[in-house]
Each structure stands twice: as structure tokens, then as C-alpha cells.
Amino acid sequence: MKKILMICAVVIGFAFTTSVACAQDSQKAEFKFNEEKHDFGKVPQGTPVTTVFTYTNIGQEPLILTDVRPTCGCTIADYTKTPVKNNESGFIKITYNAAYAAPFTKTIVVTSNSKTPVKNLIIVGEVVAKAATASGSK
Numbered sequence: 162m163k164k165i166l167m168i169c170a171v172v173i174g175f176a177f178t179t180s181v182a183c184a185q186d187s188q189k190a191e192f193k194f195n196e197e198k199h200d201f202g203k204v205p206q207g208t209p210v211t212t213v214f215t216y217t218n219i220g221q222e223p224l225i226l227t228d229v230r231p232t233c234g235c236t237i238a239d240y241t242k243t244p245v246k247n248n249e250s251g252f253i254k255i256t257y258n259a260a261y262a263a264p265f266t267k268t269i270v271v272t273s274n275s276k277t278p279v280k281n282l283i284i285v286g287e288v289v290a291k292a293a294t295a296s297g298s299k
Contacts (some may be wrong), residue, residue, distance in 0.1 A: 190224035190245075190275045193217045194282075201286030204259045211256040214282055218245045220275065228272040229253055235260065236267050236284070255284055262290040 199212045218224040223244035231238055235258045241251030255269055269282040 188221040190218050190222045190273065191220035192224065192273070192275050192277065192280060193219045197280075198283040198285065199255075201257070201284065204257075204286050204288050206259055206262045206288050206290050209256050209258050210286070211254060212284065214253040214255065215250055216245075216253070217250045218247055221247050222274070223247075224251070224273060224275055226251070226253075226271060226273045228270070230270045230272075231255070232268045232270065236269065238269060240271075253282065255282070257284055257286070259286075259288040262288050264288075 194214055194216045196214065199214070201210050201212070204210050216224075223246050225244045226240055226242070229238045229240045237256050237258075239254040241253075245251040253269070253271065257265070257267065264285075264287045266283065266285045269284070271280040271282060272278060273280070
């Protein structure tokens, strides 16, 4: 009889712990982005381009970005550095230096306290060489 009671206590304790963990997880901060991939299309060479990824915290806890890291030196990021409360919005501003004529795909790694602690944002496009200027006219 003691064994049965002990087993029941363990099962009930496990069920309680699991439900508390699930309830806490549903309280965590969570992103909802306006877009997670941005296509710049054709970009003139030598002209930096910028986009802003906006997001809303749809979780209950404040959303805190701990790092926003582009994967190359040709891209810089600025972002909301204060906690974003439930149903409030923040931004991640990305500027790409279009120095070399070629197609590009760049990843920005966002680290936070959300349900998904690491999120990747993508920018794509094609840098096209500037048109040659007409010469020989005086």
C-alpha cells in the first residue's frame, strides 16, 4: 500500500511540475515580426540600403534583445535596447553596405529571452554596377 501511495505522489508531483513549467512557458516573451526576410531587389553599387524589421511582443513577460549580430562586416544593426512589454513593439534596423556588384544573402542573428531564444532574419538582393557615364561630349 505504501508503494502505491508513493507512486501516486510521484506521479501527481510530476504532473504538477509539468503543468507549472507549461504555464511558465506560456508567459514567456514571444516575437511576432512584420517580416523575417526582406528583399531589397536591385541596389545601385555604392549606395547603402536600410530596412527596419518591426516586431510585437505577444508574450506576457517583457521581451529583451540581448544581441543582434549580422554575420558579416558589410551589415550593421541597431535595435530596441529597452525591454518591450506585452503588446508593445520594437525594431531592428539593418543597413547593408552595397559595395560590391553581386547578389547577396545575409543573416542577422537575434538573441533574446523569448520562447525562441535565437531568431534569424534574412536580407537579400542584388547589387548592380553603376551605369557608365557618357564621355567624350564637350
